[in-house]
Amino acid sequence: MSKTIYDKILESHLVEEQSDGTILLYIDRHLVHEVTSPQAFEGLRMTNRKVKSPLSTLAVADHNVPTTDRSKGIADKESAIQVETLSKNCKEFGVNFFGLNDKRQGIVHVIGPEQGFTQPGMTIVCGDSHTSTHGAFGALAFGIGTSEVEHVLATQTLIQTKAKNFRINVNGKLPLGVTAKDVILTIIGKIGTAGGTGYVIEYAGDVFRNFSMEERMTVCNMSIEAGARAGLIAPDQKTFDYIKGRPMAPKADKWEQAVNYWKTLFTDKDAKFDREIHLNANEIEPTVTWGTSPQDISSINGNVPDPTVEKNEDKKKSIIRSLNYMGLEPNTPIKDIKIDKVFIGSCTNGRIEDLREVVKIVKGKKVNKNVEAIVVPGSGLVKLQAEQEGIDIILKEAGFEWREPGCSMCLGMNPDQLKPQERCASTSNRNFEGRQGRGGRTHLVSPVMAAAAAIEGKFVDIRKII
Amino acid sequence: MEKFSKIKAIAADLQIMNVDTDMIIPKQFLKTIKRTGLGSALFYEMRYDQKGNLIKDFVLNNDPFNKAKILISGKNFGCGSSREHAPWALLDFGIRCIIAPSFADIFYNNCFKNGILPIILDENKVKELSEIAKQKKEIEIDLVDQKILKEDNQPFDFEIESFKKECLLNGYDDIALTLKKESKINNFEQKRKNITPWLY
Numbered sequence: 001m002s003k004t005i006y007d008k009i010l011e012s013h014l015v016e017e018q019s020d021g022t023i024l025l026y027i028d029r030h031l032v033h034e035v036t037s038p039q040a041f042e043g044l045r046m047t048n049r050k051v052k053s054p055l056s057t058l059a060v061a062d063h064n065v066p067t068t069d070r071s072k073g074i075a076d077k078e079s080a081i082q083v084e085t086l087s088k089n090c091k092e093f094g095v096n097f098f099g100l101n102d103k104r105q106g107i108v109h110v111i112g113p114e115q116g117f118t119q120p121g122m123t124i125v126c127g128d129s130h131t132s133t134h135g136a137f138g139a140l141a142f143g144i145g146t147s148e149v150e151h152v153l154a155t156q157t158l159i160q161t162k163a164k165n166f167r168i169n170v171n172g173k174l175p176l177g178v179t180a181k182d183v184i185l186t187i188i189g190k191i192g193t194a195g196g197t198g199y200v201i202e203y204a205g206d207v208f209r210n211f212s213m214e215e216r217m218t219v220c221n222m223s224i225e226a227g228a229r230a231g232l233i234a235p236d237q238k239t240f241d242y243i244k245g246r247p248m249a250p251k252a253d254k255w256e257q258a259v260n261y262w263k264t265l266f267t268d269k270d271a272k273f274d275r276e277i278h279l280n281a282n283e284i285e286p287t288v289t290w291g292t293s294p295q296d297i298s299s300i301n302g303n304v305p306d307p308t309v310e311k312n313e314d315k316k317k318s319i320i321r322s323l324n325y326m327g328l329e330p331n332t333p334i335k336d337i338k339i340d341k342v343f344i345g346s347c348t349n350g351r352i353e354d355l356r357e358v359v360k361i362v363k364g365k366k367v368n369k370n371v372e373a374i375v376v377p378g379s380g381l382v383k384l385q386a387e388q389e390g391i392d393i394i395l396k397e398a399g400f401e402w403r404e405p406g407c408s409m410c411l412g413m414n415p416d417q418l419k420p421q422e423r424c425a426s427t428s429n430r431n432f433e434g435r436q437g438r439g440g441r442t443h444l445v446s447p448v449m450a451a452a453a454a455i456e457g458k459f460v461d462i463r464k465i466i
Numbered sequence: 467m468e469k470f471s472k473i474k475a476i477a478a479d480l481q482i483m484n485v486d487t488d489m490i491i492p493k494q495f496l497k498t499i500k501r502t503g504l505g506s507a508l509f510y511e512m513r514y515d516q517k518g519n520l521i522k523d524f525v526l527n528n529d530p531f532n533k534a535k536i537l538i539s540g541k542n543f544g545c546g547s548s549r550e551h552a553p554w555a556l557l558d559f560g561i562r563c564i565i566a567p568s569f570a571d572i573f574y575n576n577c578f579k580n581g582i583l584p585i586i587l588d589e590n591k592v593k594e595l596s597e598i599a600k601q602k603k604e605i606e607i608d609l610v611d612q613k614i615l616k617e618d619n620q621p622f623d624f625e626i627e628s629f630k631k632e633c634l635l636n637g638y639d640d641i642a643l644t645l646k647k648e649s650k651i652n653n654f655e656q657k658r659k660n661i662t663p664w665l666y
Contacts, residue, residue, distance in 0.1 A: 015654045016647065022629040024647065026654055028665055036549065038499035078497035085499050129548040129572055143572055145550035147500045147579035158653055161627065193484055194542040194568055229571045250664035258664040293484050313541065318483050413493045432488040432546060434511045
């Protein structure tokens with residue numbers, strides 16, 4: 001029978017299937033961070049259980065870490081305790097841990113691929129919803145809660161039910177200046193934040209084939225914003241080239257063996273999908289969110305919606321609530337929206353390619369006098385690479401702050417937060433109420449759109465700049 | 467995990483679509499290393515003003531809804547992050563059952579690990595229950611028979627996967643259940659080492 005790539009990965013990890021459809025799924029790799037793991041390790045201690053496969057587990061602190069000078073440790077007491085707890089737990093249970101001063105430290109979804117920990121055909125989990133990022137490598141990767149973190153630590157398996165298959169095809173040529181971020185925001189706008197619930201999404205078509213691994217990661221990262229726990233792209237030569245030679249990649253004779261296996265990871269020609277949609281790449285535009293859900297998107301040339309023309313009562317209420325929170329009047333042109341802050345970083349857009357695109361826009365220019373702009377590299381190695389390329393110098397000359405790696409203002413668990421009513425052009429993944437700080441107003445955009453907004457002090461059509 | 471079989475309680479109505487986990491429990495409360503004590507922070511930014519005073523017109527701040535065990539809400543409840551702090555906060559507040567037209571996947575799963583029953587119900591039925599909730603009348607949830615009972619003696623049926631139901635009814639620790647299959651897992655792992663040796 002013809003199978004999808006999801007079917008293939010699932011089948012190769014089935015320890016057991018019960019008659020009611022409940023499955024016991026084997027987990028190849030487990031990423032752990034400080035926020036969603038302390039209660040899981042505590043659970044193991046209380047029940048006298050061990051970590052079954054410490055070598056399949058990799059831990060790092062990313063959510064709470066300061067992005068300014070770290071030489072004096074973490075000032076916030078609770079954050080410090082959480083990071084210290086992770087370090088202690090890893091020592092006690094024998095889990096590999098990248099400490100705060102390790103140059104490999106960074107956002108868990110940046111370092112997994114960077115280290116070659118992430119590989120095609122794997123099942124990968126982490127107590128973080130953006131684990132879907134790793135699907136860019138043709139892995140089945142999804143976020144789990146803390147109880148499930150404990151379950152994986154103890155058993156290297158998870159109790160699951162099968163998801164349905166959803167293929168999203170994007171074919172054609174993206175206009176210049178339109179990025180992977182605009183593609184995924186457009187997809188979310190089209191299917192809605194619950195459109196992928198219960199599905200694993202496969203992204204197919206020329207656009208994803210032509211994307212670099214970084215761009216594929218940006219797309220898969222936000223699968224969860226479309227409601228899908230996992231999104232994936234079939235691996236190809238680009239995937240193999242990216243992995244080759246990385247510290248945790250297969251070595252020597254095992255490399256060939258691995259690649260041969262990875263080449264079997266594609267969707268068969270006649271495989272059935274429970275849902276399928278097609279988008280035309282030529283029609284995708286630079287995208288900005290106006291509301292408090294990632295589905296609230298507009299083209300840069302669009303306007304803030306007018307709730308009075310919305311016929312559905314629930315949707316109308318929702319728009320009114322969002323506009324009230326966002327401090328926006330109906331029908332305001334997106335291009336007229338002025339911003340106070342710019343955040344470039346996160347597991348969505350904090351990789352080296354993102355930073356390279358940003359400097360192309362800001363080189364020789366200055367950040368608008370009304371804007372504070374920060375760039376937070378996704379990992380210590382991204383930071384190092386950027387500094388070797390002189391990216392940090394260009395950014396600093398333009399007036400950006402150049403920070404230490406971490407999740408930072410994507411969720412503001414560290415001091416990087418918006419103040420009430422501050423408006424931010426952000427390359428992160430969520431524009432929820434309060435996400436970047438209480439009362440803070442988030443507009444999700446691509447790195448080049450964020451960079452251009454930093455210079456102009458408001459949103460601009462990137463296509464007119466490049 | 468506390469068992470769940472039947473509850474009869476006041477329900478609080480929160481008719482918002484896409485209630486996300488940042489709303490349910492904002493980031494500053496994720497720094498805890500415990501599972502308990504988050505009830506006072508549930509829906510923090512909707513419940514308290516910037517000075518920390520209770521916001522009067524928020525449903526959970528008012529009697530009898532401050533003692534609600536059932537929450538009724540809009541589509542796609544629990545979307546966003548995987549933080550289990552969201553169900554922990556709901557549970558700590560006293561919520562044992564959430565009724566909505568749909569839930570986000572990770573949140574839905576997390577509920578079951580904490581003795582909370584999430585019920586997916588048609589939008590019209592959810593609206594009917596929300597009217598009952600507003601009238602401060604109790605609603606009864608019977609997991610055994612998979613029924614929602616209300617005054618008019620016309621109960622609503624609901625669906626739930628049999629394994630999840632079993633776990634809730636018995637308060638099972640699913641790690642203990644899985645560990646009973648350890649030899650099966652080890653055999654699987656051994657086979658996998660032969661097929662994909664580069665992973666080990």
